[in-house]
Amino acid sequence: MIKVEGNAKINLTLDILGKRPDGYHEVAMVMQSIGLSDTVEMEKTDGPIELTINVPWLKADEKNLAWRAAALIKEEYKLAGGVRMKLTKRIPVAAGLAGGSTDAAAVLRGMNELYALELSEERLCELGARLGSDIPFCLLGGTMLSTGRGEVLKRLPDLPATWVVLAKPRISVSTAWAYQNYDEQGAKDHPDNERIQQEIARGDRKAVAGLLCNVLESVTIKKYDVISQYKQMMMQQGAMASMMSGSGPTVFGLAESKETADRIATHMREHTDAYVYVIRTTGKVQ
Numbered sequence: 001m002i003k004v005e006g007n008a009k010i011n012l013t014l015d016i017l018g019k020r021p022d023g024y025h026e027v028a029m030v031m032q033s034i035g036l037s038d039t040v041e042m043e044k045t046d047g048p049i050e051l052t053i054n055v056p057w058l059k060a061d062e063k064n065l066a067w068r069a070a071a072l073i074k075e076e077y078k079l080a081g082g083v084r085m086k087l088t089k090r091i092p093v094a095a096g097l098a099g100g101s102t103d104a105a106a107v108l109r110g111m112n113e114l115y116a117l118e119l120s121e122e123r124l125c126e127l128g129a130r131l132g133s134d135i136p137f138c139l140l141g142g143t144m145l146s147t148g149r150g151e152v153l154k155r156l157p158d159l160p161a162t163w164v165v166l167a168k169p170r171i172s173v174s175t176a177w178a179y180q181n182y183d184e185q186g187a188k189d190h191p192d193n194e195r196i197q198q199e200i201a202r203g204d205r206k207a208v209a210g211l212l213c214n215v216l217e218s219v220t221i222k223k224y225d226v227i228s229q230y231k232q233m234m235m236q237q238g239a240m241a242s243m244m245s246g247s248g249p250t251v252f253g254l255a256e257s258k259e260t261a262d263r264i265a266t267h268m269r270e271h272t273d274a275y276v277y278v279i280r281t282t283g284k285v286q
């Protein structure tokens, strides 16, 4: 039996450059791994793929991304055997934190190890991209510029470990819905991806915080005003910056110290019904 961990992500920036012929959007975004993880325990079997999940309402069937990742490897490498997987989810679902992609990435790595396939990172990323745009990033982790539909990656220096408070409101947002609505609405502000890369290279957290920008934020806020309320609350409690991650609805705040992060978290727990986490940014997958 092996145990594989996968970290969630936040988007420090998210820009949309246009619509592609394949229906996806051309993006340019700075992605950042965070220390909030799901765990997959995996065991080789002679039988089919089996999956259990600690979240009763999340279907553990062939549509689940963990299952699909195992099935893809099994099919691609004509494996006779199967795998028994126990998925422990801590990353909230449909939250803009790439939970499903994290699980798929963990299972791809796990299958590679269990079946001694010796697949390169490039190959794993190519397989991952077939299942979801964010999966290659989840395989590699750290701080990256992500372009194409999200699968073209450029490694950036790891952001110096930074305290992050997450507040996930009790609503879910569909990624497809957010992208679709962006087409009708557009965005006023766009991120400066060149400058943020320079500040990341200098390791200047405060400057990085000043450059957070996500073009999907106004789309999701239009439907769920609670997101702008959470942002304001985090700023009032001393966050360096606060923004929605991905297609939302999770709001994150960057804090200069653990004390500030804890203060923001306590305030969010006392004044909202959000799920609140205090974690740090993490580096690349080892």
Ligand SMILES: C[C@@](CO)(OP(=O)(O)O)[C@H](O)COP(=O)(O)OP(=O)(O)OC[C@H]1O[C@@H](n2ccc(N)nc2=O)[C@H](O)[C@@H]1O
Binding pocket: 011, 014, 023, 024, 025, 026, 027, 029, 095, 096, 097, 098, 099, 101, 131, 132, 133, 134, 135, 148, 149, 150, 175, 176, 179, 245, 246, 247, 248
């Ligand atoms: C918005 C982001 C930002 O990191 O994250 P989440 O909010 O999902 O965490 C990602 O772009 C999400 O990536 P991922 O969740 O892997 O998306 P996919 O499964 O590939 O696509 C889901 C749907 O989103 C839309 N989509 C996704 C990526 C992209 N570049 N253009 C799109 O238009 C498509 O409608 C697609 O059917």
Ligand SMILES: Nc1ncnc2c1ncn2[C@@H]1O[C@H](COP(=O)(O)OP(=O)(O)O)[C@@H](O)[C@H]1O
Binding pocket: 058, 063, 064, 065, 066, 092, 093, 094, 095, 096, 097, 098, 099, 100, 101, 103, 104, 173, 175, 246, 247, 248
């Ligand atoms: N292992 C998984 N964990 C979470 N969601 C999954 C998983 N497999 C499939 N899904 C589906 O993917 C959708 C998006 O979930 P998730 O990846 O958590 O969010 P996001 O795309 O916002 O980061 C969910 O609504 C769920 O139906």
